[in-house]
Amino acid sequence: MKKFWKIGLSAFLTLGLLAACGQEEKNDKSSNEPQTQQETSQVDEATFPMTITDAIGKDITLEAPPEKIVSLIPSNTEILFSLGLKDEIVGVTDNDDYPPEVAEKEKVGGMEYNIEKIIAxxxxxxxxxxxxxxxxxxxxEQLExxxxxxxxxxxAQDFNETYTTIEQLGRATGKLPEAEEVIANMKAKVEEVLAKVKDVEPKKVLVEASDEPDIYTAGNGTFMNAMLEMIHAENVAADADDWYKIDAEQIIAKNPDVIVVTYHYVPDILTKIPQRAGFDTINAVKNKAIVQVDENTTSRQGPRLGEGLEELAKAIYPEVFK
Incomplete structure (x- = not known):
C-alpha cells in the first residue's frame, strides 16, 4: 500500500512562493554588505568514513561515497549534477527541470512525496x-x-553560504575537487559582474515575485536583497523584512526606477503591469524599465547563481552590458 505525504492547499501556495523566491529567509544569517571576495570555510580532504552535520544539527555517518542519491529540491539536484553525480542520482522531484538529463530520473513527487518509492x-x-x-x-520522519x-x-542566505553548501555536498559525496572547481567558476563570474557595475549610478528597484492581488516582494534579509546590494541597486522594499505582500499604493509611493519580475505564470505580465491603476506615475513604467528574469537562475542556491546575478545586473543596468 503506497504511502503519500500530502500537503494541503495552503502549503501548496506556500511552497509555490518558496519556489519563486528560492528560499525561506532567515534574517540572522543574512549579510547587508556587498560581497566581493567571498571565502568558503576550509575543509579537509574528503575521506571516509565521515560524519557530517546537517542544517538542523543532525549527525550522519557515511561509510563510503554514496552510490545512490535522492534529491528533494531542484537546487540540490543542480549542485549534485554539477559535481558529476549523474549516475548516482536515482530520484528527483517533479519540480526538477535542470539540467536536461534530470528528465531521465525517477520522480518521487512534487507537492507530495511518494515515501514508498523513495524507500524502494x-x-x-x-x-x-x-x-x-x-x-x-x-x-x-517516515524515511528515517x-x-x-x-x-x-x-x-543559504548569500553567495558565501552557497559556496559552503556546494563544498559540503562535494565532501559528502567524495567530489570535493569537483566542488571546488564549481565554486571557483562561480566566483569568477561574480567578480566579472561586479567589475562591470562597480561605477554605476544606483537605481531604485522593486522585485515582484507574484502578480496582484497578492504581490510579494523581496525585503531585507532575503537572498535577493543581498544580490541587489552586491550590484549597487537600492531595494525600495528593504524597509521590511523577508518576502512580504505589498500593495499597489505602496509600490506607487516607492516609485522604483526598475521593476524586476521573477515569475512567468502570468501571460503578457510585462504589458499588464503598466496598466495597473496609478502605475503610469512610476519611473519604471515611464522609462519602460519593467524586466522579466529567470526565476530559477536568480533564486536557486546552486551553480547557476553567478549567471543569475549577471541576468539581474543586465536587467537593472542594461547600458553597462551593451
Missing part, C-alpha cells in the same frame, strides 16, 4: 532542504523510521 530506490542518502522543513518534516539517511541542506 534504496538510496544511501536523501538530500532535503532547510527551506522546506515546515512542509517536509513528516516525510523525513525506515532506515533512510536524510541530510537537510542549509538554506
Amino acid at each position: 530506490l534504496n538510496p544511501d542518502i536523501v538530500f532535503s532542504h532547510e527551506s522546506s522543513m515546515s512542509l517536509s518534516e513528516a516525510a523525513i 523510521s525506515a532506515g533512510v539517511k536524510v541530510f537537510v541542506v542549509n538554506n
